[in-house]
Amino acid sequence: MSVYTIVERDQLNAFLSHYNLGTLISYQGINAGIVNTNYFVTTQAGEWVLTLFEQLSCEELPYFLKLMAYLAEHQVPCPHPLADETNCYLRQLNGKPAALFERILCGQAVEQPTLTQCQILGTALGHFHIISPHFPLYRPNEHGPHWWKITAERVLPYLNTAEATLLREELRFQTQYQHMDLPRGVIHADLFRDNALFEGDKLCGILDFYYACNDVLLYDLAITINDWCTFPDGRLDEQRVQILFASYCEQRPLTAFEHEVWPVMLRAAALRFWLSRLQDWYFPRPGELTHTKNPVEFREILLSHINS
Ligand SMILES: Nc1ncnc2c1ncn2[C@@H]1O[C@H](COP(=O)(O)OP(=O)(O)O)[C@@H](O)[C@H]1O
Numbered sequence: 001m002s003v004y005t006i007v008e009r010d011q012l013n014a015f016l017s018h019y020n021l022g023t024l025i026s027y028q029g030i031n032a033g034i035v036n037t038n039y040f041v042t043t044q045a046g047e048w049v050l051t052l053f054e055q056l057s058c059e060e061l062p063y064f065l066k067l068m069a070y071l072a073e074h075q076v077p078c079p080h081p082l083a084d085e086t087n088c089y090l091r092q093l094n095g096k097p098a099a100l101f102e103r104i105l106c107g108q109a110v111e112q113p114t115l116t117q118c119q120i121l122g123t124a125l126g127h128f129h130i131i132s133p134h135f136p137l138y139r140p141n142e143h144g145p146h147w148w149k150i151t152a153e154r155v156l157p158y159l160n161t162a163e164a165t166l167l168r169e170e171l172r173f174q175t176q177y178q179h180m181d182l183p184r185g186v187i188h189a190d191l192f193r194d195n196a197l198f199e200g201d202k203l204c205g206i207l208d209f210y211y212a213c214n215d216v217l218l219y220d221l222a223i224t225i226n227d228w229c230t231f232p233d234g235r236l237d238e239q240r241v242q243i244l245f246a247s248y249c250e251q252r253p254l255t256a257f258e259h260e261v262w263p264v265m266l267r268a269a270a271l272r273f274w275l276s277r278l279q280d281w282y283f284p285r286p287g288e289l290t291h292t293k294n295p296v297e298f299r300e301i302l303l304s305h306i307n308s
């Protein structure tokens with residue numbers, strides 16, 4: 001259960017008194033999630049999600065909270081944070097930075113997305129990328145090429161010869177590309193199936209913006225397609241790719257150069273998550289519930305891109 005910080009009823013009442021939400025009716029810890037403490041909260045005014053941030057600092061959080069507000073106000077389905085009496089999204093609760101969000105009341109994560117769900121997701125991501133370059137705040141990608149190198153050095157001693165060669169060669173391959181001329185903006189950077197809630201063909205919400213950063217838009221599309229459109233053996237499901245890609249491009253047509261570097265981007269996105277999974281596998285984050293995800297999946301996705 002991912003409740004790292006227990007919130008007592010009195011503490012929550014005191015916290016809620018800074019918002020105009022009526023009295024507290026009930027609240028309950030949320031089992032899902034890995035990093036933060038989350039509670040469902042019901043007040044007279046409605047249903048909310050309370051998040052206590054276990055890792056991000058008060059200095060870092062405004063980027064994410066203002067981004068979610070901006071996106072929700074520009075028709076991206078995501079939870080809008082609530083402002084308190086001082087018009088601030090961020091408060092402290094039990095010694096942790098904390099915020100309240102609108103609760104998304106429908107939908108669940110899909111394991112095997114249908115073609116229609118892929119199409120809807122592509123449209124949503126394309127729309128996200130149309131508006132995200134106009135978001136005024138900036139945050140660099142902390143999981144970019146510099147991080148790849150450092151992380152590779154950490155995990156290389158644990159890999160067998162074939163994996164180590166693959167990793168070294170992919171890093172070498174990627175350093176040939178600087179991607180200076182590609183369109184940029186804010187990217188979600190982790191739009192996996194478990195971060196989107198669908199009810200049938202309705203995309204109810206996109207969650208978990210805490211890897212969001214300013215980077216190449218095409219990279220975000222590659223991250224998304226690697227997760228949403230892949231068979232268990234790592235091969236892309238061309239039908240799902242085509243429909244997600246096409247609906248994305250209807251919103252934001254790609255440049256000729258983006259088409260050219262698309263295969264490189266799929267490899268970069270696979271490398272990034274192979275590395276983070278290897279790191280979590282060999283160096284589990286202390287104090288965190290680890291639903292450790294298998295690095296082999298992303299090694300296979302990378303190999304499949306290299307061989308296609
Ligand atoms: N605004 C929301 N509305 C509905 N459910 C939410 C909302 N925010 C979080 N959740 C639920 O809480 C779970 C954990 O949230 P998430 O942001 O993924 O946590 P973590 O950052 O700790 O991994 C989600 O999978 C979802 O079920």
Ligand SMILES: N[C@@H](CCOP(=O)(O)O)C(=O)O
Pocket residue numbers: 034035190192273276277293
């Ligand atoms: N989507 C990623 C995991 C996201 O990272 P976390 O820090 O939220 O666990 C993956 O599947 O590897």
